[in-house]
Amino acid sequence: xxxxxxxxxxxxxxxxxxxxxxxxxxxxxxxxxxxxxxxxxxxxxxxxxxxxxxxxxxxxxxxxxxxxxxxxxxxxxxxxxxxxxxxxxxxxxxxxxxxxxxxxxxxxxxxxxxxxxxxxxxxxxxxxxxxxxxxxxxxxxxxxxxxxxxxxxxxxxxxxxxxxxxxxxxxxxxxxxxxxxxxxxxxxxxxxxxxxxxxxxxxxxxxxxxxxxxxxxxxxxxxxxxxxxxxxxxxxxxxxxxxxxxxxxxxxxxxx
Numbered sequence: 001x002x003x004x005x006x007x008x009x010x011x012x013x014x015x016x017x018x019x020x021x022x023x024x025x026x027x028x029x030x031x032x033x034x035x036x037x038x039x040x041x042x043x044x045x046x047x048x049x050x051x052x053x054x055x056x057x058x059x060x061x062x063x064x065x066x067x068x069x070x071x072x073x074x075x076x077x078x079x080x081x082x083x084x085x086x087x088x089x090x091x092x093x094x095x096x097x098x099x100x101x102x103x104x105x106x107x108x109x110x111x112x113x114x115x116x117x118x119x120x121x122x123x124x125x126x127x128x129x130x131x132x133x134x135x136x137x138x139x140x141x142x143x144x145x146x147x148x149x150x151x152x153x154x155x156x157x158x159x160x161x162x163x164x165x166x167x168x169x170x171x172x173x174x175x176x177x178x179x180x181x182x183x184x185x186x187x188x189x190x191x192x193x194x195x196x197x198x199x200x201x202x203x204x205x206x207x208x209x210x211x212x213x214x215x216x217x218x219x220x221x222x223x224x225x226x227x228x229x230x231x232x233x234x235x236x237x238x239x240x241x242x243x244x245x246x247x248x249x250x251x252x253x254x255x256x
Contacts, residue, residue: 002229009035013025013028040222041218044225045228049185052184052231054205054208055184055203056205061101062202063105063108064177064256066114066177067105067177068170068177068179069101069118070179070194070201071094071136072121072159072162072180073122073156073162074091085128086139091132093183095136095139097181097205097206098118098140098206099143101179102149115176118145118151119166120132120153121153121162124154131154134152137150137152153168153169159189160193162190163196174254177202178200182205187205188231189235196250198250198251200254209224
């Protein structure tokens with residue numbers, strides 16, 4: 001989101017220069033420089049993160065008799081050596097956190113009848129030939145989780161569809177307590193969508209992207225700012241679609 005905004009500012013600057021509007025040129029040049037500086041230094045990121053309600057790591061979950069840990073896909077990467085696919089930079093922490101919670105669920109219970117399931121959610125939005133759910137399931141199996149305990153949702157192409165199609169799977173587990181695993185900056189928007197489809201969940205952030213004040217991390221902070229802007233706009237878009245009737249009516253939320 002930061003690049004389009006910067007391109008808009010530079011376009012306005014170019015128009016001002018073309019028509020020899022000195023005051024406008026100085027204004028848009030100053031705003032462009034300030035925007036780049038504020039992005040790279042993390043000022044915009046620090047401004048946006050309070051509204052995203054970042055969560056601490058879920059260290060002591062309260063398990064129920066039946067539990068489903070939902071892990072949202074974050075994208076795939078293709079390996080050039082053998083054309084293989086794996087979870088990308090944003091998705092790997094989600095897979096790891098889902099596996100950690102699953103093993104906690106299996107090991108920390110007093111009840112031998114406790115049910116612990118993982119639901120991996122993600123289709124193939126980039127037409128890579130394999131779904132995110134398929135790849136995440138394979139990775140979770142490599143972490144010692146049996147195929148029988150991994151549920152899949154492989155139709156979704158975005159977060160809203162993650163929630164919509166996950167609900168169809170979760171309806172088979174009506175008494176289950178749901179744990180929602182995704183990136184910390186993504187968690188608020190994902191939770192809004194899941195609650196829209198009647199799914200109350202315990203939030204489990206998969207990562208913690210902390211801001212770093214250093215010139216060496218200028219590009220890193222710009223990346224975090226881009227993520228925070230994307231999520232902030234996504235939350236605003238969700239509320240706008242609700243007000244204008246573009247979203248289906250929300251369902252009653254079930255908390256287990």
